[in-house]
Amino acid sequence: MISSFVVNFPLFCIVASLLCAVVCSVLVSHAAEKVCWGLLMAVLAANITLLVYQIQNGESVTFMMGHFPAPWGNELRFGILEPMIAILLGLVLLLTAIGGRMHYFAQAQTGHRSVYFTMLCLLQASTMAMLFTNDIFTGYVFIEIATIATCGVLVSRNTPGSIAAAMRYMIFSQIGSGLFLLGVILLYGITGHLLLPNICAAVQQLWATGEYHLPLTAAISLITVGLAIKSGLFPFHFWMADTYGSASPGAAGVMSGVVSKLYILFLLKLIFCAFGTEVYYDSGAQNVMFVFGAAGALVGSVSAIHQRDINRMTAYSSASQIGYIYMALGIGGQAGVIAALFQLIAHAITKPPLFLSLARLRDVSGNSPYFADLQGAAHRDRLAGISFTLGAMSMVGLPTMAGFIVKLQIASAAVSTDIGLKAIPTLIVLALSTVLNTVYFLRTVLRIYTPSETHPADPKAPWWSPKGGRVSATLAYAAFAAMNFGFGLFSQPVLALLERGIGMLGF
Amino acid sequence: MLDQILACLPEVVAVLLYAIGFMLLLLHKNLIKKIIGLNIMDTSMYLFLASMGYIQGNIAPILTEGATVADYINPIPSGLVLTGIVVSVSTTALMLALVIRLYRAYHTLNLDEIYIEIQRGRR
Numbered sequence: 001m002i003s004s005f006v007v008n009f010p011l012f013c014i015v016a017s018l019l020c021a022v023v024c025s026v027l028v029s030h031a032a033e034k035v036c037w038g039l040l041m042a043v044l045a046a047n048i049t050l051l052v053y054q055i056q057n058g059e060s061v062t063f064m065m066g067h068f069p070a071p072w073g074n075e076l077r078f079g080i081l082e083p084m085i086a087i088l089l090g091l092v093l094l095l096t097a098i099g100g101r102m103h104y105f106a107q108a109q110t111g112h113r114s115v116y117f118t119m120l121c122l123l124q125a126s127t128m129a130m131l132f133t134n135d136i137f138t139g140y141v142f143i144e145i146a147t148i149a150t151c152g153v154l155v156s157r158n159t160p161g162s163i164a165a166a167m168r169y170m171i172f173s174q175i176g177s178g179l180f181l182l183g184v185i186l187l188y189g190i191t192g193h194l195l196l197p198n199i200c201a202a203v204q205q206l207w208a209t210g211e212y213h214l215p216l217t218a219a220i221s222l223i224t225v226g227l228a229i230k231s232g233l234f235p236f237h238f239w240m241a242d243t244y245g246s247a248s249p250g251a252a253g254v255m256s257g258v259v260s261k262l263y264i265l266f267l268l269k270l271i272f273c274a275f276g277t278e279v280y281y282d283s284g285a286q287n288v289m290f291v292f293g294a295a296g297a298l299v300g301s302v303s304a305i306h307q308r309d310i311n312r313m314t315a316y317s318s319a320s321q322i323g324y325i326y327m328a329l330g331i332g333g334q335a336g337v338i339a340a341l342f343q344l345i346a347h348a349i350t351k352p353p354l355f356l357s358l359a360r361l362r363d364v365s366g367n368s369p370y371f372a373d374l375q376g377a378a379h380r381d382r383l384a385g386i387s388f389t390l391g392a393m394s395m396v397g398l399p400t401m402a403g404f405i406v407k408l409q410i411a412s413a414a415v416s417t418d419i420g421l422k423a424i425p426t427l428i429v430l431a432l433s434t435v436l437n438t439v440y441f442l443r444t445v446l447r448i449y450t451p452s453e454t455h456p457a458d459p460k461a462p463w464w465s466p467k468g469g470r471v472s473a474t475l476a477y478a479a480f481a482a483m484n485f486g487f488g489l490f491s492q493p494v495l496a497l498l499e500r501g502i503g504m505l506g507f
Numbered sequence: 508m509l510d511q512i513l514a515c516l517p518e519v520v521a522v523l524l525y526a527i528g529f530m531l532l533l534l535h536k537n538l539i540k541k542i543i544g545l546n547i548m549d550t551s552m553y554l555f556l557a558s559m560g561y562i563q564g565n566i567a568p569i570l571t572e573g574a575t576v577a578d579y580i581n582p583i584p585s586g587l588v589l590t591g592i593v594v595s596v597s598t599t600a601l602m603l604a605l606v607i608r609l610y611r612a613y614h615t616l617n618l619d620e621i622y623i624e625i626q627r628g629r630r
Contacts, residue, residue, distance in 0.1 A: 137587055144594045148601055155605070160612035161628070164621050167605045171541060174598060175532060178548050181591070182525065185552060189559050194583070242625075 006053045007061050009046040010076050010132040017043065017125035021118045029113030033101070036117035040094040043124055047090060051083040055497075060504040062134065071198045075134035077273070079504025081341075082131045084497055085265060088345055089127050091483075092257040093120065096352040099476025100250020103359050107157050107248055119152035120254075127258065130266045136184050136274060137194050139266055143180065143230070147173045150259045157248040165246035172239045173230055176263075180226030186219040187274070196273040207279045220275055220283045224267065228289075231263040233326050234296030237319035241303075244315035245369070249359035252311070253352030256318045261344050264325055268337070271329075272505040281332055290330025290422060294429045296323025301436035309369045310362075313440055314354055317395060320433060321347045327429065328410050331422055334507060335413035338498050342409050345494070346394065346402035346487060353480035354391040356473060360384035361448060371444070376452030378445075383470075385448055387477035392441035394484050397434055402487035407434065409495075517558035524551030538606045538616045542599060549595040553588045560584030 020039040024032040054061070060079035067073070097120055104116060126146035133139050147170070154166040188194060190212050191202035206212050229236040244252045271280045280286060300320025307313040321343070328340035358369075364380035365373045378385025394403035407430055414426035487494060512519055524547055531544025560581035566574060568582035606616065613621045 137590070141590060141594060144598060148597060151601060151605075155608075160609070161625055163605055163608045163612065164625055167538070167602070167609060167618075170598070170602055170605065171532065174545050174602075175529070177598075178525075178529065178532075178545075178552070181552055182555075185556050185559070188556075188584075188587075194587075 006050060007063050009050050010078060010082075010128060011063065011065065013043045013046050013128045014125050014132075017121050017128060021121035021125065024114055024118040024121055027114055029105075029117070032114035032117040036097070036120050037094070039121055040090060040097075040124060043128065044087060044090045044094065047083045047086045050078070051080065051087060054078065054080050054083060070195050071193055074138060075195060076132045077134035077196070078132050079501055080497055081501025081505060084501060085341075085345075086128060086131050088348060089131075089258050089261065090124065091479075092348050092352060093124060093127070093254060095476045095479050096253035096257055096356070097250055098472045099352070099356040099480075100248060100253060100359070101472055102470070103249050104156060107159075112158075115152060116156045119149040119156075122146075122149035123153070123254065123258065127262060130262050131269075134196050134273070135194050136187070136196060136199065136270070139270075140177075140181055140184055143263070143266065144177060146259060146262055147177065147230070150255060153251045153254055154243065154247050156251060157246070159246070161246040162248070162251075165243045168239050169243045172236065176226045176229030176236075178226070179222045179229065183219045183222030183226060186215055186222065190215055190219065196270070199274045200276050203274070203279055204276050207282070216279075217283050220280065220285050221288075223270060224285050224289065227263045227267040228292070228326070231260045231267075232319055232322050234292055234299050234319060234323055237296065237300065237316075237322070240319050241307075241312045241315045244318065244355070245309060245311040249355045252315075252355040256315075256355065257348045257352040260318070260322060261348050264322075264329075264340075264344060268329070268340075269505070272502070272507060277332075277507060286330050286332050288330075289326050293323045293326030293328070293330050294425060296320065297327055297429050297433045298323075298436070301433050301440070305436060305440045307440075308371060310358055310371065310374060310444060311355075311369050313444070314351070314358060317437070317440070318347075318351055320437070321351070321395070324406065324410065324433075327426065328413060331410070331413050331426060333413065333416070334499070334502065335409070335416050337502055337507065338495060339406065339409035339413045341498050341502070342402075342487075342491070342495065343406040346406045346484075349402065349480055349483045349487065350391050350394045353387050353477055354395075356476055357384040357387035357391065360473065361388065371447050374444075374448055375450050376448070378448040379451060383474055383477060387481065388448065389445050390481050390484065392445055394488070396437045396441055400485060400488045402484050402491075405488055405491040517554055517561075521551045521555035521558065524548075524554065527551075536617050536619050538602075538609065538618055541618075542602050542606070545602070546595065546599060549591065553591055556584045556591070557588050 017039060020035055024035050027035065060077060063076040065074045065076065122145055126142045126149060129142040130139055151166045151170055154169060155163055187199060190206065191199050193199045193202060203216060206216060232240045244256065247255065271277060297320050300316050300323055304313045304316035304320065307316060325340050325343050328336050328343055360381045361374055361377040361384050362369055365377045394401040397403040397407040411427060411430055414423045528544045528548030528551060532541050532548060535541050535544060560583060562580045565580045566578055568579045568585065609621060610616060613624050615621060
């Protein structure tokens with residue numbers, strides 16, 4: 001009885017998120033904010049219940065929507081991985097939005113503030129739908145909803161620069177969506193199915209017989225490239241610097257922490273459930289992913305070093321971290337996929353606090369994003385300084401933090417699966433990228449901790465000073481730092497859950 | 508050769524339209540033309556999708572007395588096209604709204620000129 005009720009939770013969450021988005025759009029901003037926080041917490045609680053149920057249940061569940069069975073109807077499917085990632089992304093969304101609310105209320109136009117919360121609800125709906133759907137076209141629709149919601153979050157800053165950045169994001173995003181949709185149509189044309197298990201069965205059969213080899217390879221490539229463009233993989237990462245640089249801290253955090261990860265997760269789902277790992281690896285797409293991922297990890301770091309603007313530097317650092325995820329996926333095998341998922345988690349909990357603390361450091365430096373003006377900023381806002389330093393330490397890969405486990409996992413995946421071909425390039429890229437990460441993050445940390453004569457810190461100011469919305473930012477910093485240390489110190493249970501999760505996906 | 512092209516004319520037209528729309532979206536500097544490119548690209552995909560479900564000589568998938576299942580065209584691609592059109596209209600509306608805001612701020616529709624203005628402001 002209880003189990004039959006719990007399996008409804010993903011559908012309830014999607015419907016509730018869509019309904020709350022509609023409700024938020026007609027409410028005043030403070031009421032909309034309360035509805036939004038309520039929804040995000042309710043979805044979080046539902047996903048925790050679902051995860052506990054799935055850990056006990058031990059097998060994946062297929063939930064039929066409506067009254068039409070496969071292959072005609074629409075389905076949701078989930079094991080352990082889906083609720084686990086949904087909890088994490090939901091938490092990141094909630095904490096980033098809470099941490100960035102002070103800036104949002106300072107920057108957004110009065111009268112249009114509830115739009116931001118509407119968009120957050122839509123993002124929550126997209127997150128749930130893209131993680132749980134078993135239908136490729138439903139995935140496409142929610143990819144577009146996520147794009148529109150992200151654009152709405154981006155323009156919340158309401159400056160000409162942020163609108164131009166949103167436009168650039170939309171153009172790149174639409175190119176990615178166009179390629180993805182073409183891939184989906186080709187796949188539907190070849191297999192005649194939209195549900196992932198049916199597509200997978202047809203693809204495996206056709207691949208084994210050698211029929212439609214070229215169209216299948218084209219469909220796999222189009223879908224991979226489309227989602228890679230949307231997630232910001234090299235060489236499609238150039239929109240990131242402008243977009244993250246012009247966005248409000250909350251929007252940049254949501255984009256880097258949640259949205260870019262959604263596309264990668266959906267690609268991962270398609271690799272497992274629509275193509276099958278053997279067909280995907282055999283098509284050569286995995287090797288292309290490895291090359292571009294490794295190049296992205298290096299190019300992103302080199303670009304970050306050249307920036308004078310701290311927001312753009314952090315944005316390029318995101319491009320580098322996305323490169324790590326694709327590189328780990330490109331290594332392949334169970335260890336590679338687990339490393340990619342762990343990197344995805346680590347980046348999702350590290351980048352939002354970096355953007356949030358950067359905004360505070362800018363605020364106490366005359367709202368300037370340039371390094372020269374940020375000197376001594378960590379003394380003027382100590383909490384933001386600590387939060388930024390912790391994030392930077394994790395990005396560099398210091399032991400006890402999540403970033404260290406990522407590098408360890410990627411290196412051991414490369415060595416364990418394919419000695420020679422990918423192991424040595426992976427280790428070289430990891431070493432070089434770590435050095436480059438250290439250069440630009442250490443430079444920034446040294447700069448913000450070097451006392452400034454022109455902008456001295458107020459010696460009487462209490463270090464915690466919870467005034468004017470600082471409580472929400474402090475809560476977000478503390479929660480992200482705790483998660484970072486938690487994943488760094490207690491990584492084994494998480495890795496074990498990820499292993500069980502991808503096992504349920506059919507790896 | 509010509510027979511083969513004629514046999515899959517909708518697909519050929521769809522591919523040509525897709526290429527035109529894609530290049531417009533990617534390369535044109537004018538924002539309105541970029542949006543037109545996006546719409547051409549989307550339309551080409553709907554044509555491609557609709558042509559997959561079309562069966563020569565069969566009727567539209569609306570229940571008709573005396574007709575059997577074999578008399579209808581495949582209704583799923585038509586349904587997908589409808590969903591796709593809704594998505595396309597939403598993204599077009601959003602992009603047009605952004606264009607209006609950008610034009611008010613920069614008095615131009617040329618994306619390069621807008622970026623030059625932004626760079627100038629950054630310096």
